[in-house]
Amino acid sequence: MKIMQTVAAANGLSLQASERPTPTPGPDEVLIRVHAAGIITAELDWQPTTHKADGSPRSNAIPTHEFSGDIAACGEGVKSFTEGQAIYGMNDWYQEGALAEFTVAPATSIALRPKSLSYEQAATVPIGALTAWQALTTHGHLQPQQRVLIHGGAGGVGFFAVQFAKSLGAYVIATASADTIPFVKSLGADQILDYRATRFDQELRDIDLVVDTVGGETLARSWNVLRSGGRVVTAASDIPDDAPHKIKDAFFLVQPDGKQLSEIAGLLDAGKLRTFVKAIVPLQDAEQAYNQSISSALRYGKTVVALAP
Numbered sequence: 001m002k003i004m005q006t007v008a009a010a011n012g013l014s015l016q017a018s019e020r021p022t023p024t025p026g027p028d029e030v031l032i033r034v035h036a037a038g039i040i041t042a043e044l045d046w047q048p049t050t051h052k053a054d055g056s057p058r059s060n061a062i063p064t065h066e067f068s069g070d071i072a073a074c075g076e077g078v079k080s081f082t083e084g085q086a087i088y089g090m091n092d093w094y095q096e097g098a099l100a101e102f103t104v105a106p107a108t109s110i111a112l113r114p115k116s117l118s119y120e121q122a123a124t125v126p127i128g129a130l131t132a133w134q135a136l137t138t139h140g141h142l143q144p145q146q147r148v149l150i151h152g153g154a155g156g157v158g159f160f161a162v163q164f165a166k167s168l169g170a171y172v173i174a175t176a177s178a179d180t181i182p183f184v185k186s187l188g189a190d191q192i193l194d195y196r197a198t199r200f201d202q203e204l205r206d207i208d209l210v211v212d213t214v215g216g217e218t219l220a221r222s223w224n225v226l227r228s229g230g231r232v233v234t235a236a237s238d239i240p241d242d243a244p245h246k247i248k249d250a251f252f253l254v255q256p257d258g259k260q261l262s263e264i265a266g267l268l269d270a271g272k273l274r275t276f277v278k279a280i281v282p283l284q285d286a287e288q289a290y291n292q293s294i295s296s297a298l299r300y301g302k303t304v305v306a307l308a309p
């Protein structure tokens, strides 16, 4: 099968086209014929892209762990899916990813593709929506009427977080760049701060929950706006090893969850949740998607790699 794999380059990793044998699904796994894969631009810098789970170096990783496609084969014990079904989902960062004609995932990490979405639209959803949902509920315990601040409200995680927080009955404040403020407003945010023009921690107080997708100084200043007992959760992947405990404690890693993806598919099909494709590129141009050199009319949404059917 055709793949794109990481190779060492002068400034980190670049991508190289190659061929590999089509993988075989193990017990409780499915083989997926990939139609589209969603790009998280920071992924090539993540530890699992360069290291194995045991900490040893990893090379020639196939990146991109969210996808949509069709079930090509089911491993032993898989009862919830059958060959030919259209699905979407994610797999583990340490597995080989979806910049390939085929990928393998646990059957519990996928769900039927939302019927109202194309493969390309569906591939923008799994990681962004699961991260946003788990940040607000599992880790943030957001309650109706609470005040939530979402950093990066126009981003691939943030645009889902704004919509979910609104549907949970919260008062939603987001930070975003000036160009994307109308977009974040259209998602239902009650208040939006231009992060380049305003210091959010001079404007805001009594926040119940901060959901951070930016990291760095933005994350460090987030504790200043909390009410007593309020909390910060962050998905931002640039937490240094020597970061203070409170920052490390605020960090979480999204968990694959086929049941949550089924519920999210229902919201998408009911028109209660929207997703946004920024650009669609062929497999051979995946590197431009990572380094964000693809031109797009949109300033928001996720870039997707489409594989030939």
Ligand SMILES: NC(=O)c1ccc[n+]([C@@H]2O[C@H](COP(=O)([O-])OP(=O)(O)OC[C@H]3O[C@@H](n4cnc5c(N)ncnc54)[C@H](OP(=O)(O)O)[C@@H]3O)[C@@H](O)[C@H]2O)c1
Binding pocket: 040, 041, 042, 043, 127, 128, 131, 151, 152, 153, 154, 155, 156, 157, 158, 175, 176, 177, 180, 195, 213, 214, 218, 234, 235, 236, 237, 238, 252, 253, 254, 255, 299
């Ligand atoms: N922990 C996990 O399990 C997990 C899962 C998914 C993603 N992530 C991580 O989460 C982060 C966000 O991912 P993503 O896919 O949402 O990225 P993204 O699509 O690139 O979105 C980032 C957003 O943040 C905005 N932004 C940049 N600087 C900002 C600032 N100082 N204040 C407020 N907003 C700012 C950007 O706005 P402009 O571009 O308009 O300036 C952009 O809209 C990445 O670090 C990613 O690696 C982690």
